Amino acid sequence: MDYDRIFNFSAGPSMLPTSALESARDNLLNYNGSGMSVMEMSHRSSVFDEIFQSTKAKLRKALNVPESYAILFLQGGASSQFSMVPMNLIGKTGKADYAVTGNFANIAYREAQKYGTIHLAASTAEANHSYIPTQEQLDLDPEASYFYYCANNTIYGTEWNYIPQTGNVPLVCDMSSDILSRPIDVSKYGIIFAGAQKNMAPAGLTVVLMRKDLAGQELPITPLMMNYQTMIDKDSMYNTPPCWCIYMLGLVLDWLESQGGVAGMEQLKRKKAQLLYDVIDNSRLFTAAAQPGSRSDMNVTFRSISAELDAKFVKEATAAGMSNLKGHRLVGGMRASIYNAMPMEGVEKLAAFIEAFDKVN
Numbered sequence: 204m205d206y207d208r209i210f211n212f213s214a215g216p217s218m219l220p221t222s223a224l225e226s227a228r229d230n231l232l233n234y235n236g237s238g239m240s241v242m243e244m245s246h247r248s249s250v251f252d253e254i255f256q257s258t259k260a261k262l263r264k265a266l267n268v269p270e271s272y273a274i275l276f277l278q279g280g281a282s283s284q285f286s287m288v289p290m291n292l293i294g295k296t297g298k299a300d301y302a303v304t305g306n307f308a309n310i311a312y313r314e315a316q317k318y319g320t321i322h323l324a325a326s327t328a329e330a331n332h333s334y335i336p337t338q339e340q341l342d343l344d345p346e347a348s349y350f351y352y353c354a355n356n357t358i359y360g361t362e363w364n365y366i367p368q369t370g371n372v373p374l375v376c377d378m379s380s381d382i383l384s385r386p387i388d389v390s391k392y393g394i395i396f397a398g399a400q401k402n403m404a405p406a407g408l409t410v411v412l413m414r415k416d417l418a419g420q421e422l423p424i425t426p427l428m429m430n431y432q433t434m435i436d437k438d439s440m441y442n443t444p445p446c447w448c449i450y451m452l453g454l455v456l457d458w459l460e461s462q463g464g465v466a467g468m469e470q471l472k473r474k475k476a477q478l479l480y481d482v483i484d485n486s487r488l489f490t491a492a493a494q495p496g497s498r499s500d501m502n503v504t505f506r507s508i509s510a511e512l513d514a515k516f517v518k519e520a521t522a523a524g525m526s527n528l529k530g531h532r533l534v535g536g537m538r539a540s541i542y543n544a545m546p547m548e549g550v551e552k553l554a555a556f557i558e559a560f561d562k563v564n
């Protein structure tokens with residue numbers, strides 16, 4: 204069944220796999236014979252505990268998360284991590300390194316300044332964040348408590364294609380918009396965090412993968428709810444966790460596994476992105492916003508020769524069943540967000556639309 208669904212290129216919240224939505228629908232009023240909806244369950248009940256623990260186990264398996272890492276299911280969005288990270292980690296030396304490669308990294312950078320001495324290890328602002336700095340361009344402080352970067356810049360459409368080498372300085376990475384799109388070596392990181400609404404689940408869940416030994420050094424002012432150690436000790440259940448979103452994440456991870464896991468996603472995302480970049484590069488009217496070598500496989504940013512033509516493109520694409528293609532105001536033009544749940548079919552339809560638009564206009 205296709206339910207008359209359109210191809211939704213939204214940057215987030217974004218498309219979810221149909222099978223996950225169908226499973227949620229089928230169990231909406233009575234989950235697995237429990238007589239109630241997951242939305243109505245006590246988070247301390249054995250039925251929910253099974254959902255919680257199995258979702259955690261599925262995520263651990265999908266990303267091959269070592270046992271020395273905690274998996275936390277928090278709230279507050281990725282943005283809450285912009286404060287939580289410095290509060291919990293900066294106490295070590297009072298200093299941290301930040302690479303500012305986009306809007307969210309910049310917000311994190313400014314927020315961290317409340318808690319310590321923040322050093323700009325790299326900034327791509329001078330080129331409107333159209334590229335990712337190389338390892339050689341990173342100005343690293345060996346005494347930093349951590350090095351912070353954003354793996355995929357959702358607004359600008361750039362993505363790091365390497366893991367920064369920082370010696371003994373732990374890496375903290377915002378993976379909100381590319382987590383689960385490829386295999387990652389979690390052991391190279393101190394903390395990985397992600398808001399769920401791009402590639403994992405509905406909005407309301409924030410996933411944190413954290414080397415457990417980094418917890419417990421929080422600043423004394425750290426609010427109880429923003430203390431990683433509290434959440435590790437209580438297995439993310441100091442208070443009521445976002446139960447429904449955790450359940451949905453489990454269903455999305457079932458779908459992911461059926462598609463070959465993160466390795467399967469990596470193959471598919473390369474094909475999807477390449478198809479779009481190729482038609483853009485071969486067109487007369489369109490140019491990609493991000494520089495080759497830094498281009499994101501998740502958010503394809505591009506523009507035509509004028510703002511008027513951009514508006515026409517977005518309007519006609521919407522009428523053709525492809526929504527949310529308008530670019531973020533910081534970049535203008537268009538942005539096609541093609542996360543895991545966007546089928547190849549949707550990308551093929553958009554590529555054909557770009558080609559036809561290029562011919563006619």
Ligand SMILES: *Cc1c(COP(=O)(O)O)cnc(C)c1O
Pocket residue numbers: 215279280281282283307353355356357377378379380398399401
């Ligand atoms: C969407 C996004 C955020 C903000 O996420 P919230 O959950 O809305 O706070 C932060 N970082 C990146 C990379 C994002 O894509």
